[in-house]
Amino acid sequence: MSTKVKEILAVIVITIFCLIFYIGKINGWETIEFSSTVSMVIIFLLVLSLVWILILTIKGKMIERRIVFLFVGIAVTLPLFMGISQKIKSSPEVVSLYESVDALPAGSKVLISFDYDPPSAPELQPMAETFLHLCFEKNLKVITMGLWPQGPQQASLAFEKVFSSEKLKGRKFEYGVDYVNLGFQTGNEFVIQRMGSSFKSMFPTDYVGNAYDDLPLVKNIKNFSNIDYCFNLSAGFPGTVEWIQIGVDRFGVLLGAGNTAVQAPQIYPYLNAKQLTGLLGGMNGAAEFEVLTGNPGKGTKFMLSQSFSHMVVIAFVLIGNVAFFMSGRKSQLLGNEE
Amino acid sequence: MRREVPLFITAIVGASFVIQYFIPHPPFNNLSDWFSDWFSIIQACAIILGALNLMKISFLKVKDKKPDWVYAAVIIVSFLFITIIGLSEGEEFRLPGTKFDWIYNFIFIPLSATMFSILAFFVASASYRAFRARNFEATLLLIAAFFVMLGRVPIGDLLVWFMPEGYQLSNLASWVMNVPQAAGQRAIMIGIGLGIVSTSLRVILGIERSHIGGGE
Numbered sequence: 001m002s003t004k005v006k007e008i009l010a011v012i013v014i015t016i017f018c019l020i021f022y023i024g025k026i027n028g029w030e031t032i033e034f035s036s037t038v039s040m041v042i043i044f045l046l047v048l049s050l051v052w053i054l055i056l057t058i059k060g061k062m063i064e065r066r067i068v069f070l071f072v073g074i075a076v077t078l079p080l081f082m083g084i085s086q087k088i089k090s091s092p093e094v095v096s097l098y099e100s101v102d103a104l105p106a107g108s109k110v111l112i113s114f115d116y117d118p119p120s121a122p123e124l125q126p127m128a129e130t131f132l133h134l135c136f137e138k139n140l141k142v143i144t145m146g147l148w149p150q151g152p153q154q155a156s157l158a159f160e161k162v163f164s165s166e167k168l169k170g171r172k173f174e175y176g177v178d179y180v181n182l183g184f185q186t187g188n189e190f191v192i193q194r195m196g197s198s199f200k201s202m203f204p205t206d207y208v209g210n211a212y213d214d215l216p217l218v219k220n221i222k223n224f225s226n227i228d229y230c231f232n233l234s235a236g237f238p239g240t241v242e243w244i245q246i247g248v249d250r251f252g253v254l255l256g257a258g259n260t261a262v263q264a265p266q267i268y269p270y271l272n273a274k275q276l277t278g279l280l281g282g283m284n285g286a287a288e289f290e291v292l293t294g295n296p297g298k299g300t301k302f303m304l305s306q307s308f309s310h311m312v313v314i315a316f317v318l319i320g321n322v323a324f325f326m327s328g329r330k331s332q333l334l335g336n337e338e
Numbered sequence: 339m340r341r342e343v344p345l346f347i348t349a350i351v352g353a354s355f356v357i358q359y360f361i362p363h364p365p366f367n368n369l370s371d372w373f374s375d376w377f378s379i380i381q382a383c384a385i386i387l388g389a390l391n392l393m394k395i396s397f398l399k400v401k402d403k404k405p406d407w408v409y410a411a412v413i414i415v416s417f418l419f420i421t422i423i424g425l426s427e428g429e430e431f432r433l434p435g436t437k438f439d440w441i442y443n444f445i446f447i448p449l450s451a452t453m454f455s456i457l458a459f460f461v462a463s464a465s466y467r468a469f470r471a472r473n474f475e476a477t478l479l480l481i482a483a484f485f486v487m488l489g490r491v492p493i494g495d496l497l498v499w500f501m502p503e504g505y506q507l508s509n510l511a512s513w514v515m516n517v518p519q520a521a522g523q524r525a526i527m528i529g530i531g532l533g534i535v536s537t538s539l540r541v542i543l544g545i546e547r548s549h550i551g552g553g554e
Binding site: 022086122211261284 | 359365370371374375378381382385429430432433434442443444446447448450451453454455458459460463465466467469470480483484487488490491493496508511514515516519520523524527
């Protein structure tokens with residue numbers, strides 16, 4: 001069978017699976033969940049196959065990259081169906097973010113900037129939903145905006161999800177009074193700079209075209225001095241760094257942030273310098289925040305996948321290094337690589 | 339004049355932004371607001387220009403049947419399809435329940451997430467093949483990566499359940515992130531900051547002219 005035929009077959013199989021899942025989602029099929037015994041058997045088989053790969057590698061046979069891809073695929077997908085729970089411990093930066101929001105009195109105005117797009121949504125959307133949930137639980141007024149074009153649409157999705165949650169289902173939230181989505185504005189960090197003197201100049205209308213002055217929640221908000229707390233969800237530029245440099249340093253905004261795992265290390269110096277009240281880093285940060293607020297969601301659910309995939313990557317790194325030292329044939333190993 | 343006018347505008351705008359940071363009072367703050375508004379307008383125009391340019395390049399690629407022209411055709415069809423759907427639904431095209439919203443939720447989000455998630459597979463493969471303890475620095479990096487990767491997921495603490503509270507892998511990962519990592523980041527940031535200051539000064543003073551299409 002040629003590679004082309006294999007690729008076409010793989011695409012057909014994936015398409016069929018996607019269609020089945022889509023039909024299932026529309027028809028509200030129940031979630032498949034493996035029992036603990038099945039989960040343990042799967043984990044055992046996974047470990048056994050990794051040991052087998054280690055033996056093969058020590059013998060001087062590097063496995064193909066497709067095998068690595070297969071293991072990562074298994075490590076990411078199968079835990080989604082496992083009913084195993086993990087103890088998630090909150091890190092100090094997540095606790096400090098929670099405490100800073102918890103200290104806000106009811107009615108405080110919170111500005112949330114959605115500076116990301118769908119590729120980063122698996123990490124940042126759970127943070128957005130949990131943060132919004134916390135705000136509405138505490139009766140805080142929420143204003144959302146985006147420095148990225150797709151940000152406000154992600155905000156819209158998060159609102160939809162939060163309002164349909166069990167805890168908030170019975171409560172009524174009025175658009176324009178309890179929350180507002182100001183939409184996207186071009187200009188990157190200059191938008192933050194301009195908001196320091198006038199919000200209205202950057203957002204003359206909201207996400208759906210309502211005039212700024214017609215929205216009771218924001219019509220009296222002139223600039224950052226009328227905002228009690230800011231939260232930035234960032235996947236790059238413009239994002240948290242710009243909010244700190246202009247919003248915090250220039251206009252004295254109280255800022256918390258949620259970042260992708262890749263970007264979070266860049267933000268730690270600001271956190272240590274107290275320019276941020278707290279930080280949620282990647283899926284782990286989202287899960288910790290969910291546990292802390294008592295609203296377990298996607299972050300908590302996906303952490304099992306993350307644990308498994310980290311373990312698989314570590315296992316492959318160890319296998320590669322064990323072989324590197326034990327074989328004593330470094331050049332041969334390199335030569336055997338594809 | 340084609341060079342002098344842009345250089346003059348750059349100098350005025352750059353200098354006013356520097357001054358307004360230290361003197362946030364009229365007329366400097368007003369000037370800064372005015373220039374910020376203009377920046378937003380220019381960037382909005384640049385987005386349109388970028389989209390039109392993408393269309394032009396894609397059309398030419400399809401017309402000349404250049405390599406991979408099929409992908410360019412997909413770009414054109416997708417662009418026109420989404421634009422027509424969006425425009426046909428008026429100002430509320432992004433609200434839940436619209437066709438645009440359906441496309442966003444069920445086509446754009448899964449496709450974007452798929453592209454990004456491919457990274458996980460390549461990272462794993464690259465780590466297996468190249469992440470070796472070849473020398474002291476590489477070993478240090480490997481050890482740090484090992485502890486941080488384990489410490490950032492709950493399973494890490496589970497593996498060292500016998501360790502007392504405060505000495506678990508999550509604490510070690512936090513220490514790595516907050517101390518050596520933050521110190522390294524800070525050093526890089528200071529270096530970048532100094533570089534930005536010197537380059538900005540060169541641009542404002544008209545010494546650096548490459549942005550207007552010329553050399554020194």
